[in-house]
Every structure is written in structure tokens, then in C-alpha cells.
Amino acid sequence: xxxxxxxxxxxxxxxxxxxxxxxxxxxxxxxxxxxxxxxxxxxxxxxxxxxxxxxxxxxxxxxxxxxxxxxxxxxxxxxxxxxxxxxxxxxxxxxxxxx
Amino acid sequence: xxxxxxxxxxxxxxxxxxxxxxxxxxxxxxxxxxxxxxxxxxxxxxxxxxxxxxxxxxxxxxxxxxxxxxxxxxxxxxxxxxxxxxxxxxxxxxxxxxxxxxxxxxxxxxxxxxxxxxxxxxxxxxxxxxxxxxxxxxxxxxxxxxxxxxxxxxxxxxxxxxxxxxxxxxxxxxxxxxxxxxxxxxxxxxxxxxxxxxxxxxxxxxxxxxxxxxxxxxxxxxxxxxxxxxxxxxxxxxxxxxxxxxxxxxxxxxxxxxxxxxxxxxxxxxxxxxxxxxxxxxxxxxxxxxxxxxxxxxxxxxxxxxxxxxxxxxxxxxxxxxxxxxxxxxxxxxxxxxxxxxxxxxxxxxxxxxxxxxxxxxxxxxxxxxxxxxxxxxxxxxxxxxxxxxxxxxxxxxxxxxxxxxxxxxxxxxxxxxxxxxxxxxxxxxxxxxxxxxxxxxxxxxxxxxxxxxxxxxxxxxxxxxxxxxxxxxxxxxxxxxxxxxxxxxxxxxxxxxxxxxxxxxxxxxxxxxxxxxxxxxxxxxxxxxxxxxxxxxxxxxxxxxxxxxxxxxxxxxxxxxxxxxx
Numbered sequence: 303x304x305x306x307x308x309x310x311x312x313x314x315x316x317x318x319x320x321x322x323x324x325x326x327x328x329x330x331x332x333x334x335x336x337x338x339x340x341x342x343x344x345x346x347x348x349x350x351x352x353x354x355x356x357x358x359x360x361x362x363x364x365x366x367x368x369x370x371x372x373x374x375x376x377x378x379x380x381x382x383x384x385x386x387x388x389x390x391x392x393x394x395x396x397x398x399x400x401x
Numbered sequence: 402x403x404x405x406x407x408x409x410x411x412x413x414x415x416x417x418x419x420x421x422x423x424x425x426x427x428x429x430x431x432x433x434x435x436x437x438x439x440x441x442x443x444x445x446x447x448x449x450x451x452x453x454x455x456x457x458x459x460x461x462x463x464x465x466x467x468x469x470x471x472x473x474x475x476x477x478x479x480x481x482x483x484x485x486x487x488x489x490x491x492x493x494x495x496x497x498x499x500x501x502x503x504x505x506x507x508x509x510x511x512x513x514x515x516x517x518x519x520x521x522x523x524x525x526x527x528x529x530x531x532x533x534x535x536x537x538x539x540x541x542x543x544x545x546x547x548x549x550x551x552x553x554x555x556x557x558x559x560x561x562x563x564x565x566x567x568x569x570x571x572x573x574x575x576x577x578x579x580x581x582x583x584x585x586x587x588x589x590x591x592x593x594x595x596x597x598x599x600x601x602x603x604x605x606x607x608x609x610x611x612x613x614x615x616x617x618x619x620x621x622x623x624x625x626x627x628x629x630x631x632x633x634x635x636x637x638x639x640x641x642x643x644x645x646x647x648x649x650x651x652x653x654x655x656x657x658x659x660x661x662x663x664x665x666x667x668x669x670x671x672x673x674x675x676x677x678x679x680x681x682x683x684x685x686x687x688x689x690x691x692x693x694x695x696x697x698x699x700x701x702x703x704x705x706x707x708x709x710x711x712x713x714x715x716x717x718x719x720x721x722x723x724x725x726x727x728x729x730x731x732x733x734x735x736x737x738x739x740x741x742x743x744x745x746x747x748x749x750x751x752x753x754x755x756x757x758x759x760x761x762x763x764x765x766x767x768x769x770x771x772x773x774x775x776x777x778x779x780x781x782x783x784x785x786x787x788x789x790x791x792x793x794x795x796x797x798x799x800x801x802x803x804x805x806x807x808x809x810x811x812x813x814x815x816x817x818x819x820x821x822x823x824x825x826x827x828x829x830x831x832x833x834x835x836x837x838x839x840x841x842x843x844x845x846x847x848x849x850x851x852x853x854x855x856x857x858x859x860x861x862x863x864x865x866x867x868x869x870x871x872x873x874x875x876x877x878x879x880x881x882x883x884x885x886x887x888x889x890x891x892x893x894x895x896x897x898x899x900x901x902x903x904x905x906x907x908x909x910x911x912x913x914x915x916x917x918x919x920x921x922x923x924x925x926x927x928x929x930x931x932x933x934x935x936x937x938x939x940x941x942x943x944x945x946x947x948x949x950x951x952x953x954x955x956x957x958x959x960x961x962x963x964x965x966x967x968x
Contacts, residue, residue, distance in 0.1 A: 364527075377515070
């Protein structure tokens with residue numbers, strides 16, 4: 303596998319420090335550390351500060367996690383509490399099976 | 402209770418404030434528009450004009466009331482929307498460029514979205530708020546927000562969030578339109594009417610006898626009176642227009658002015674020399690009795706007086722009409738060129754009655770004619786039942802009367818029910834002010850046209866059946882003529898005239914010979930008198946002579962006579 307393909311660019315859209323957003327952020331950080339081994343970048347976008355960005359990524363729900371790279375774009379909404387669903391949604395193969 | 406509530410509210414904010422929609426007719430039905438600063442639900446099945454109504458609300462808000470707007474589309478992409486409404490004459494791209502309109506397409510792609518755990522729709526709120534603030538919007542349209550239910554699984558979250566959204570919109574003080582697809586049992590599929598309860602408008606698209614009519618009804622309007630009927634509405638190149646039908650109060654002002662019928666002889670049959678301005682005139686008759694010609698004469702006359710005339714022809718095309726009228730001495734073309742006359746030709750079955758009426762209404766509003774001619778109304782029966790046509794006419798006449806427009810309708814009566822000729826099938830008699838009937842007078846191998854006035858409200862009129870002829874110079878009403886068998890027409894009239902002139906001649910001759918006889922008698926008498934006079938003179942002379950002789954004799958005999966007595 304080419305390394306570039308395994309780089310993950312994620313965006314987490316939140317609206318202020320709501321409990322749900324905090325939970326979501328903690329969850330995604332945890333999963334990424336566990337499974338992506340540093341090959342990722344998480345960008346947090348606070349729509350309260352930058353509302354104009356909501357339209358571009360078609361954000362409706364908060365929190366929303368958007369996988370920009372690798373394509374296709376995938377979105378996961380909610381507090382990301384279900385690890386299995388998040389991994390399936392982002393198409394991340396758990397590290398354990400990979401190694 | 403409810404009244405009290407609104408009263409307390411009204412004491413704060415006067416009466417319920419309303420936002421004019423700018424959609425023709427809708428503001429009249431809602432008595433001022435949609436509730437200001439509140440959401441309104443527009444629901445209806447697919448293709449009934451929800452999106453358009455929302456869009457028109459925004460565009461009119463910008464162009465007429467200087468209120469910027471936000472259109473949040475959950476279905477159509479911005480480009481599609483722009484194209485769709487461009488065909489109706491709205492250029493939303495330009496408005497968007499001028500920063501007066503913001504269109505946001507919210508796309509919910511189910512395949513892209515995975516749901517895990519709790520979420521809310523704050524993102525939507527932020528987008529909406531951003532859009533509202535970026536143009537300073539006063540009006541917001543959420544086009545089929547129910548699409549969210551198709552894109553997101555958690556209905557309970559959605560419901561809670563929608564409820565919050567509508568509250569939020571209210572707090573934001575924007576006048577919002579929310580559209581919703583019509584559900585099986587409820588007004589909308591997801592029961593949005595539970596949340597948006599201030600004003601609900603239902604759009605409907607019905608097909609009866611293969612003719613479709615769009616209708617609109619205000620299901621509910623909290624804190625305001627409103628028209629409760631179903632109102633037909635029209636979508637044409639200028640968008641939506643609604644026609645309220647409730648204005649049947651008969652309180653229009655009337656004119657005392659008289660307009661000529663365009664035919665001299667016909668004018669003379671009315672005691673005041675024509676129709677009242679703003680009255681409705683019905684010309685009924687069997688086929689080929691020159692109803693159209695009579696109507697065209699009126700159109701011509703009205704144009705001559707520089708009045709605008711609207712001619713609806715349900716049988717002839719404009720070209721055909723002008724050509725045909727040229728043959729009877731009316732040239733309508735100059736008036737058409739000058740824009741004084743508009744001829745609209747269509748088959749009645751082109752659209753439903755309601756749509757016809759709306760179209761008429763629209764034209765009347767735009768063109769502001771002084772006279773309207775509908776030729777013929779009897780054709781409309783093909784697109785509606787009798788009662789429909791009648792109600793159509795009631796509203797039409799009402800519309801024209803309110804605008805003080807003189808209306809001439811023609812109506813074809815059936816030939817085979819000649820005995821009930823006095824009744825047009827639409828029984829519009831009570832609706833019209835003046836009723837002229839033209840009919841065939843048949844006999845001795847020819848057909849003549851007769852005309853009479855059945856009624857003329859507020860005006861004396863001739864009771865005669867007048868024969869009229871149409872030639873190259875136009876319509877001419879002939880003098881009334883009575884023969885031994887009644888009214889005379891056509892060749893009978895000619896014959897009658899001939900016999901009359903022969904008789905006249907005869908009489909004259911007779912008279913002359915009488916005169917001569919008298920003259921003769923007088924001459925005889927006079928000569929007799931002369932003769933007698935001469936005779937008398939000669940006798941008198943004779944007698945005088947005798948008298949003289951006797952006197953002489955007496956003179957001679959006198960002394961002797963004295964002598965005799967002396968003896």
C-alpha cells in the first residue's frame with residue numbers, strides 16, 4: 303500500500319463547546335490514535351465562529367465528522383460513541399487485524 | 402378566550418401584523434398577507450406550486466417591499482431553481498448577486514452519512530442564521546424541510562429539532578414559509594402542521610373531466626379572519642395569481658353614462674340611446690344570426706371613442722375575426738395596431754373555467770379595458786357543468802361591474818328548442834342588465850333576421866321585433882312594417898310595399914277623378930245658375946214693363962173715375 307493513501311484528513315464540525323461536541327472530539331481522537339497510527343489530521347471547525355463554512359460541506363447536524371481524504375467524502379454525525387460504526391463509516395480497518 | 406388572547410396581543414402590537422406576499426389575490430384572501438414574523442406552512446401534493454409560491458413570496462418581497470430573503474432548498478440545487486423560475490420571469494441569480502437573496506441548497510445524501518449517537522441540527526440553524534444575517538433577510542422559505550426525514554434516521558431528534566427551528570424562526574422575527582408534501586391522512590407527511598400552527602395554506606391540483614384546476618385554501622390562520630373558500634389559482638408566465646371569489650356584495654357604484662351600441666337603429670330602440678356604461682349585455686340567438694357582428698359593432702364603437710376593448714373569441718382566431726368583420730364594414734385592424742383592441746382567441750377546452758376566469762381577470766387588470774366582449778359564453782358549457790358556468794359568469798360579471806366595464810356576451814341558443822327560445826341554457830337572464838335576442842324569421846322560402854330587446858334594466862325600450870339586414874356597409878335596422886298577418890320581413894316586406902304603392906296610386910287616381918267630377922258638377926251648377934239668372938232678369942224686365950203700362954193706364958183713367966163718383 304502506498305503511504306499517501308493512508309493519510310486521513312478529518313474535519314470535525316462543532317458549534318461551541320457542547321457536551322456532544324466534546325464527547326465526539328474525545329472519541330475520534332481515541333479511535334485515530336488507536337487505528338491510524340499518526341497518519342491523520344483532525345481539523346476542528348467551530349461554526350459559531352465560522353458559520354460560512356457550514357454550506358461548503360453541507361453541514362446540518364452537529365457534531366459532524368467529515369472525511370475529506372481519502373475520497374469519497376464520508377460524513378458521520380453524532381457523538382461518535384459507537385466505535386464500530388465510526389470505523390465502518392470512515393472505512394478504517396482496525397489496526398489489530400492489519401498487523 | 403381566543404378573542405381575548407388576540408386582543409391582549411393586539412393591544413401590544415396593534416392588530417396581528419401581516420406581511421404582504423405580493424402574490425396577486427393571496428393578500429386579499431388573507432386580508433393583508435401572511436402573519437408577520439411567524440412561520441406559515443404551505444402544503445400540497447407534488448407539482449402544485451409550493452416551491453414557486455415560496456419563491457414568488459421572496460422575490461416579490463425584494464422587488465416590491467424591499468425585504469431581502471433567504472431560500473433554503475432541501476430538494477433542488479440552486480442552479481435548477483434559478484432555471485425553473487427564470488422561465489417565469491424571475492432572475493434570482495441577479496438578485497443573489499445584488500445580495501438581496503440568498504439561496505442555500507441543503508443536500509442530505511443518505512449514503513454519505515452515518516449516524517452514531519446523539520446529535521442535533523445546530524449546523525442547520527447556524528447556516529440559516531448566517532444566511533439571514535448575510536442579506537438582512539426578513540423573509541425565509543424552507544422548501545420541503547421534510548426531506549430531512551428521508552436523509553436522517555433519527556425521527557425523534559428531527560422532530561424535536563424542527564420544533565426548535567420553528568420557535569427559533571419566530572424569535573428571529575422572520576416571516577417564514579415552510580413547504581410540505583401532502584400526506585395520506587394528514588396535511589403533511591410528517592405532521593408538520595402540529596408545529597407550524599399559525600397559518601396553514603393548502604394547495605391542490607385537481608383534474609375534473611380531463612381539465613385541471615389549481616386551487617388554494619387557507620386551512621387555518623390564527624388570530625385573523627380570512628377567506629375560507631377554495632380559490633382557484635393560476636401559474637402563468639408571471640407566476641402565481643389567485644382570484645378571490647367572495648366579493649359578491651353587489652355594492653359597486655353605477656354609472657349613469659350611456660354608451661352607444663354602435664348601430665344607429667339599435668340605439669334608437671333604447672329610450673336613452675344605448676347601453677348603460679358598466680352594464681352587462683347579452684346577445685342571444687340561434688346560429689348565424691349575426692351575434693358576433695353585433696358584438697363587433699360595439700367593439701368598433703368603443704374603439705372609435707378611444708376606449709380600450711378586450712375581445713375574447715372562443716370560436717374565431719383574431720385574423721379570421723378581423724377578416725370577417727371587414728366584410729360587414731368594420732375595420733378592426735387599425736385599432737389592433739393602435740393597441741386599443743385586444744383579441745384573445747382560444748378554445749374553451751384549453752383550460753378549466755377557473756383558469757379562464759383568472760386569465761380574464763389578469764387581462765382586465767393589466768389592460769384596463771372599458772369594454773369586454775365574450776363571444777360566445779355558451780361554448781363554455783363544454784368545460785364545466787351548468788352550475789359551474791353560471792358561477793363563472795356571476796363572478797365574471799361581478800368583476801367587470803366592479804371595474805365599471807361594459808360587457809357584451811353572446812350566447813348561442815339551440816335551434817331545436819325554439820319554443821323555449823326565451824331561455825338561454827345558462828339561465829344568465831337574471832345576471833345581465835340588457836338582453837337582446839336575434840332570431841330567424843322564416844317564411845316564404847327565405848330567412849330573415851329579426852332583433853328585439855328582451856329586457857333593459859333601468860331604461861325604456863322598444864317592444865318591436867325589428868328586421869335588420871347586413872350588407873357591405875354594415876348592419877341596418879329596417880323600419881317596422883305591419884301587414885295583415887303581422888310583422889313583415891324580407892320579400893313579404895317588398896311585396897307589401899309594392900301593393901301599398903299600387904294602392905296608393907289607385908287611390909290618387911280615384912281622388913283625382915272625384916275632384917274632376919266635382920268640378921264638372923260645379924260647372925253645370927254654375928251654368929244653370931247663369932241661365933236662371935238671365936231668365937229671372939228677362940222676367941223681371943217683363944214685369945217692370947207691365948208695371949209701367951199699368952201705371953200709365955191708371956193715370957189716364959183717373960179723372961173719369963172721379964167723375965163717376967161725382968155722378
